[in-house]
Amino acid sequence: MDTAGVPAVLLGELTHLVAVSPPPLADINAAVREVCASALGLPPLPAETRGGAVDPMVTEFAEQFTVDVTAINAAQRAAFSDLLGADVFTVSTLIYIADFLPRVRAGLSALGVVWPAGPVEWDHHTNPADYVLDSFVPAVGRMRALDPVTSEIVRLRGARQHNCRLCKSLREAAALEAGATESVYDSIDDFDSSELSERHKAALRYVDALIWTPSQVSGDELRQHFSQDEAVELTLDVMRNACNKVAVALGVDEARVDEGTEQYRLGDDGQPIYS
Template sequence: MSDENLAERIGGLVAMSSGDGRLDTLMRLTCGRALSLPPLPMEVDLIDGGAEHEPLVCTFTEQFATDVSGIGDNQRKLLAQALGDNVFRTVVMMFVADLVPRVWAGFEALGLRRHGNGGDIAWDHDSDPTDALLNGFLPAVARLRGLDPVTTEVVRLRGAAQHNCRLCKSRRETNALDAGGSEDLYGEIERYETSEKLTDAHKAALQYVDAMIWTPSQISPELATGVRKHFSEDQAFELTLDIMRNAANKIMVSLGVDAPLVTDGTELFSVDEDGQTVSASK
């Protein structure tokens, strides 16, 4: 386990803002309703005087939470027109509103005690959530090394397929390949329940990934028992945060900027000691 307090980092993301308190509240309420989970805490109550583009943002948020691959070009165009230069920051906070309730639900289901979802919130209007997420939280998660590289990659590829991230699906992590990963093995992910090549631990992890993505309010005791059977508490904590880290591809997919960097075959990459993604030659 890294000595970085990742639960506190999650709390820090929750305290940040898109710059529009009403939109933050609407996005959090929309995600909570879409996921059948308690929404994140909200600083601003909704009162009369909403902006004309708020229904558009709510519709975009709901699609982001339920199935990001269903967002169309017209939705992207309208969102960009409505929000202008603040569109990316808003989608980052949309991601926080969507993913943090899932993480807390996963922690609860697995009996972990690192929720980070209690107590008063010191609202942060000064920090940049884009920097905090992309340059702070996500690399910190990537620096965790409790899971073996193949499990980490199998989990990543399942999330890539479920969110239909073209870039993520086109990439292969070299440490996982060196540890025994292969296209034959990865080809089994789509039908992992009946696979004879994936281990029982892989299958338990993939069941958890699917639940976190599609039914986070319904993580069954049986599923949680399977995860705890194959993974230590620290590994289960890392697995949960890996699902969130991988799901950052939803930001790219929602904005239509997830095109692969290769036109044929796969792009090789590695995650360095700093948690940064480093491209490698094919």
């Protein structure tokens, strides 16, 4: 398969995310990979299993996480946390991987690109949350094919679709320096009838497809306005931004400002630097 446009390091990151499988949580990992993909109408990620029973509370939480994370209520959140105890953040990250990797695979396929298939070399040692936050997220953040205004518009669309309070309160400095304004950002919610450029509208339609109808995602319109490198980065940006679903699901997405917005800058290492 053609992997043009996907940096080798990102292919490695995606492959590694598939392979992460903490042994004590292997049955949960297999179950959530199946339920998340089923909810999306997409093929599931491969998974190990040891044949143990998985509490329906976990699979129900995973399904709601996938379909609409904003609908997880306080009672579900409390029951999920009580059930898993110290493993709650790790399992939530495994759900995020099970939820979003199939979406990215569908998006890349729509662009004519997939990462190579092959036997999975299971990783029983890496902490999923550490790998997502310390390796995958900054690796995507270091990509620079896409202009900062488009990247920020894409990020804010995902923030609003997932109703992440922290993400909605943030503004990236490079995008502001490149000409983005609050009036531009105010156009995101009703972008089809806005004065946003056709390029930005195409990006937002693609973002919405990955978030709401990934089994029907098409790359045709996106490729009319973006290069292959830009389109691939945009796809991976949607997944990077969507790690906010873990915070939203667990109710730990509070903004750090009481009113207004907080600026940050995406550093050369792909990590945010806050003002």
